[in-house]
Amino acid sequence: MPATLPPGLSAAAFSQALAGFRQAVGKTYVYADETALSSYLDPYSTTEDAAHTPAAAVAPHSVEEIQAVLKVAREYGIPLWPVSTGKNYAYGGPAPRKSGYVVLDLARMNRIIEVNARDGYAVVEPGVSYFDLYRYLKEHDIPLWIDCAAPGWGSVLGNLLDHGAGYTPYGEHLTMQCGMQVVLADGTVVDTATGALPGARASQLYKWGAGPWIDGLFTQSGLGIVTRLGVWLMPEPPGYRPFMVTFPDEDALHDLTEAIRPLKLNMVIPNGATSVELLWEAATRVTKAQYYGGKGPLPPSVRRKLMADLDIGAWNFYAALYGPPPMIERSWSVVRDALGKVKGARFYTDRPGDTAWEYRAKLMRGIPNMTEYSLMNWIGSGAHIDFSPMSAPTGDDAVRLYHLIKDKVEARGFDYIGEFLIGWRDQHHIFMLIFDRTDPQERERAHQVFGEIVADAAAQGFGEYRTHLDFMDQIAATYDWNDHALRRLNERVRDALDPGGIMAPGKMGVWPRRMRA
Template structure:
């Protein structure tokens, strides 16, 4: 049995709470032994082993059990940490924000409640993965596409709640969310939007209802436990044209996004186009040690050799066009003329025996897969953490941010491995900090690098949209307009909605009153 007890909870009270949890879900669904609890750790963490470990886990099968679990947690003031599929890797995975929390594991709640072909949506529970939903749609003969994040095992609901993104025209997952069912800390169950109407016929058709909209309040927060969520799905288009363009120079990044911005804002390129750096792209095919066994960032001569060997650029741009073939071909002429105007650009409409190309082509048409996890082989040792600042689709801004981040990576002995993903009027910049977790110095270097990047990005006016557990407090403090008024508001809401502070304390830097002095 785990020797960890939640902070501030007497051992006898904790034991009583576990017994009561077992009375709700069954003894076999309350996990207290080391072996099952080991699955609730961040296997890729930049922290030392022994950080962020749960005291126990409880796995309900439905809303009624969740209500009873929350009643027990309130009675004993047990902090719980909610996960859906638990696949939020690079950001903390299934681990809790602090050691000692009890995991509220919703993976058993994995029903696809409805698929509506006419209006193009699904209603799902927290444990539904992208692959599960994809296979279900294929099994029922649906012509709807999902929009998966990079790894197929991720959760449809969890990724949307974390403001995640994908690569089809439906790539902004929270924008495509419509309607939630939420269990509040006191056990009350609410439905947002039209779901609040008794007998509603259109819960997943429109986000709007009378009064304020609360859906966003339950994303990246600890104000409730989301148990159902609607997600809009893309009807299969009559045509699909994926493409890849390689660019020879790092500084081409500026021109790439100056050209891309009007194409995206005007929806000529409708999907989430992405510029992938050389090392991220090649990691699907080879490893660093194949080219270089030294320490520190790769020499430029090695980078050029990699690009030559694999017919890649310093930047590798993927996008796709969708719709009736005549419209695709009309728009393609505009896209091709614009993006091929950069000297040295090379266009690919197919690449034989290239797993990276195959992966992107599948992803941009809504086929989930696990190819991107091959990036773990680039360094070996599995460690990775994502630094994820936001910026505009502005060429000079993108290049400046890239140069800043690359410089800090090199200062700390790391390669820059990243991609820029264009939404509509925004961009996500995803930096993958790779390290061997068995190398203590390398792991600590990754942690230190991340902290530096948070501070310097904020000084330059860039904030992160998502982060690892270990950096939630630091990033929350960078949003400091008017002495941090926004996070003050978060915590005022927390105090009203969850006075005992039981729901995911510290999530996104939102702490209950009882824990603020120790956070």
């Protein structure tokens, strides 16, 4: 019997529930001992493991097994926490929102149900990773590209449901979703939108169906367990040109962002255009200890040496062009003219031997890899949580966010490691707060400063688009217009669909009635 029990449940009652779970999925796929459950902890948490220790984990293999698990959970009032591959590190990984939940591990549901080469889509289950889908396309010689997040081991379905983004022209993952199958808390199975029509011929081609479009309700919500998802894939283009532009001055961020915006709005640059700060770029190739033995952030002299040694800038812009070669050449002349006006611009279309260039060039053509995880080597025993506010793609907003975060974290002894990614009309700012996970004091400082920059950013109108388990309530509380009208609406929907409050309680700060106090 595990040391952690679901809230309000006795050891005897939980033992009976575990027996029910074993009957539902088989004894082999119910994990309740300490050793097995250690793989469901968050290795990057700034808080103690006790804050997010599951009581058990259950790994179903089918919709029918999920329905059987839900029946047991409803009977005993056990909160479930669904994860797909459990690789959402920096945001919680496989750990549940609170201790005592049972993790619903969907990694065994890993079928690629369909790939349609003619119409450019795939239908996948939760356990399908970017690597899985990429290999399938290659093995079957299908001329389609995936759009992947930086770590290729993540779930295609899971990243999309968490509003993740990538680096090809199909980088807005939720925009590329079309149709899903969902199991509700009461066990009802729903095919959404056009898929609700029996024998539908366009269920992965037309997103909206008839009536209200409800697919978005099942993203970042826990309102249902998504067991199948349609996702559009990019036809392989006849030409591809990745490029990098470096800028030596920190102050270039403003003019660079201003130059990028019209290129993005007019689709001259069609993919996720990314401005990467010096240390993010450097940390894929070197460690901090190789350049600096002191404590705190790197001094300016060391930063200059890094730039010279690695031939990189204070800011490093990545994007790509796609299509017939003549079209690429015309677009390239426009890009060079626009970005060349920013002080100090240096252009590259190839950088042999540069690890950072190689992994970025792969991401922008949909080749999954794990290179970005080498950033954890920047410091010994590195871990990270990510702060991800949204803004308009303006130079003023970029500079304001950059200094809001950089000045605060450097004052607390941390390095600023971040990037700005411009999507269709928004700007993601991804700040990676890297800390020593073996140092309790540093973990505590990281936790404190993270909470402070959440509050500071919200006060200036910058809200996060996703966050770590520990900060979900704080983030939700910042969306407080009209006396938290949005949260109250979310709560009403949750109570209607899940009156027992068993489905991912507290996901993104939305709690069921029985746990709100």
